[in-house]
Each structure stands twice: as structure tokens, then as C-alpha cells.
Amino acid sequence: MSCSKSNLVSPYLDKEMGADETIAFEAHARGCSRCAQKLEELRALHSAFSAVQSHQAPYGFSTRVLARAAELEKKKAPWYFAPLFVRFAEAAVLLVVVTLGILAGNAMTNGVPGRMAVNMTASLSLDLFEAAPPGSLGGAYLALMEAGNEK
Amino acid sequence: MMTVRNDDDISHINRFKEGDPSAFEAIVLKYQDKIYSLCRHMLGNAHDAEDAAQEVFLKAYQALPRFQPDASLYTWLYRIAANTCLDHLRKPVFESLFGPSGEGEGLVHDRASEAPSPERLYQSKQTDRALQEGLGKLSPKLRAIIILKEIEGLSYEEIADSLAISMGTVKSRIARAREELQKVMKKFREQNPQ
Numbered sequence: 001m002s003c004s005k006s007n008l009v010s011p012y013l014d015k016e017m018g019a020d021e022t023i024a025f026e027a028h029a030r031g032c033s034r035c036a037q038k039l040e041e042l043r044a045l046h047s048a049f050s051a052v053q054s055h056q057a058p059y060g061f062s063t064r065v066l067a068r069a070a071e072l073e074k075k076k077a078p079w080y081f082a083p084l085f086v087r088f089a090e091a092a093v094l095l096v097v098v099t100l101g102i103l104a105g106n107a108m109t110n111g112v113p114g115r116m117a118v119n120m121t122a123s124l125s126l127d128l129f130e131a132a133p134p135g136s137l138g139g140a141y142l143a144l145m146e147a148g149n150e151k
Numbered sequence: 152m153m154t155v156r157n158d159d160d161i162s163h164i165n166r167f168k169e170g171d172p173s174a175f176e177a178i179v180l181k182y183q184d185k186i187y188s189l190c191r192h193m194l195g196n197a198h199d200a201e202d203a204a205q206e207v208f209l210k211a212y213q214a215l216p217r218f219q220p221d222a223s224l225y226t227w228l229y230r231i232a233a234n235t236c237l238d239h240l241r242k243p244v245f246e247s248l249f250g251p252s253g254e255g256e257g258l259v260h261d262r263a264s265e266a267p268s269p270e271r272l273y274q275s276k277q278t279d280r281a282l283q284e285g286l287g288k289l290s291p292k293l294r295a296i297i298i299l300k301e302i303e304g305l306s307y308e309e310i311a312d313s314l315a316i317s318m319g320t321v322k323s324r325i326a327r328a329r330e331e332l333q334k335v336m337k338k339f340r341e342q343n344p345q
Contacts, residue, residue, distance in 0.1 A: 049301035057187035
């Protein structure tokens with residue numbers, strides 16, 4: 001049969017009791033053989049641990065950790081994990097670039113009068129480009145297709 | 152929650168948050184031995200201890216920007232370390248690895264004298280083996296708590312903070328861990344008389 005105060009042995013040994021509690025437990029342990037015996041057993045266990053050494057990190061440990069941290073830094077989250085203000089800033093820059101492009105395009109066609117504007121529009125037309133060079137395999141294929149369609 | 156603060160730590164954390172890379176290095180250098188030692192005692196071998204300890208610092212590196220300065224960096228790192236080791240120990244392979252150690256892998260080292268007597272060396276070795284046997288038989292949670300208390304020397308409050316458990320749980324687990332450890336060590340000594 002164990003003593004109802006045996007649960008106080010560990011906190012007593014670890015000095016985790018208040019002053020009053022400590023005095024009361026010591027008085028109890030003097031008259032309780034079970035608690036006194038448990039206290040001795042736990043003291044023996046505690047002294048066995050006192051011979052256990054703390055280990056030192058192996059040589060180069062911090063260098064290896066810092067290298068891995070640097071790798072993490074390189075693989076930092078893609079743009080959609082970036083903070084909200086960064087994403088807003090990126091979207092704003094994109095909007096400005098697109099708007100400027102449209103305005104610049106309009107200025108090129110609207111701002112130039114008469115014959116120059118016609119020439120400019122014509123120079124941008126895709127009709128200037130051959131679908132395939134005449135002597136090429138693609139050109140021969142297209143000629144055959146056109147001939148077929150005419151029939 | 153424990154509020155023991157260390158001015159050095161606060162300075163390192165603030166510098167880290169401001170983007171100073173040397174601040175993290177200072178944290179690693181300051182705590183590497185403590186964290187490695189905890190992992191080494193929890194996992195029982197050097198190789199896994201280094202893996203786990205590296206993992207602890209990398210988790211800390213990623214979480215430091217969110218670290219609350221009113222908490223203790225020391226117990227916060229211990230919490231990450233304890234959880235990392237518990238995760239490692241949940242892998243079944245560890246049960247077989249945490250057996251009696253090989254040469255040079257023991258827990259107990261006689262620091263009392265440079266050249267211990269053969270009898271003392273034998274006793275030390277027996278204590279070492281009994282402790283290892285005992286720690287190996289404890290559940291990971293009890294093992295963590297007894298290591299933090301008996302080897303790392305943390306107070307109940309620091310342990311509660313490190314393992315995110317109540318003071319009542321700390322008291323009951325420490326008592327249970329000691330009881331189970333005593334039983335296993337007693338049995339081991341009976342089977343291996345001096």
C-alpha cells in the first residue's frame with residue numbers, strides 16, 4: 001500500500017515546492033517509511049543521471065545549417081505567395097505598361113496625318129508576309145491545296 | 152507561458168527580422184549544443200540527432216519572422232526540438248535503433264577522474280546500460296520529459312513551456328517517468344548482476 005503523499009516526492013526532490021509545503025513534507029517523510037524510501041530511490045536515480053554528459057554539436061554543424069538555410073532562401077515562395085502589397089505593386093506596374101502601350105499605339109496612328117498614316121498601317125499589315133516561301137516544301141503544299149480547291 | 156527574456160536573444164530576433172543574416176548564425180551558434188544534445192539523448196544516436204537538430208534550426212529559420220518577442224527563444228527552440236524528435240520517434244524504425252549502444256555511444260561518462268579504476272569503470276558502464284535500457288523502454292513523451300528534467304536541467308515551468316503542457320501534466324509525467332525508469336533499471340540490474 002502506498003502513501004497518499006508519495007506524489008509529493010518528485011516535486012520535493014526537484015525543489016518545485018513552496019517553503020511551507022517543503023517543511024510540511026519533510027515533517028511527513030520523517031515519520032513515513034514509504035515516502036522516505038521512495039525519496040532515497042529517486043535520489044539514487046537522480047545521481048545516476050548526474051553522470052550523463054551533455055553532447056556538443058559536431059564539427060561544422062552550424063555551417064551545414066546555414067548552407068541549408070541559404071538554400072531555403074533561394075527557393076523562397078513563388079510570386080503568388082508573396083505579400084499582398086508586393087502582388088498589388090506587380091499588378092499596378094503591369095497595368096501601367098499595358099496602358100502606355102495602348103496610348104503609344106493610338107498616338108502612332110492618330111497623331112500622324114494623311115499619307116504617312118496610311119503607309120504606317122500598311123507596313124504593319126500581315127499581308128506583306130508570305131505564308132510560306134514559294135520554293136519551299138510548305139509553298140508547294142499550299143500551291144497544291146489551292147489547285148485542289150479551284151477544281 | 153514563461154516570460155523569461157534574454158536581451159541577446161531579443162536583439163538577434165530583431166536583427167533577423169530586419170534582414171541581417173548574421174543574426175540567425177548567432178542564434179545557431181548560441182543554441183546548437185543544447186539542441187543537439189537534447190536530440191542526441193532523445194534519439195539515441197549521433198546521425199539521427201544531427202538530422203533532427205538541423206531540422207529544428209531550419210524550422211526555426213522559417214518561423215522566426217512570426218516569433219513573439221514576449222516568449223523565450225530558449226524554450227521555443229526546445230519545443231520545436233521536442234516535437235521534431237517525437238516525430239522521428241514515431242517512425243517505427245527508431246524502436247530498434249534505441250537499444251544498447253556501441254563503443255563510444257554511451258550516455259554516462261566518468262568525469263570524476265582522468266583514469267577511473269576498472270571497478271568504477273564497470274559500475275559506470277552498468278549504470279550507462281541500465282539508463283539506456285530504461286530510457287529506451289519509456290514512451291517518447293515520458294522520455295522527453297525526463298531528459299528535459301534530469302539531463303537538460305529545466306524547471307517544471309520551462310518544461311511546461313517547452314512541451315506546451317500544463318504544470319499538472321509536467322508533475323504527473325515526471326513522477327510516472329521516474330517510476331517506470333526505476334522498474335526497468337531494477338529489472339536490468341537483476342538480470343545483469345555486478
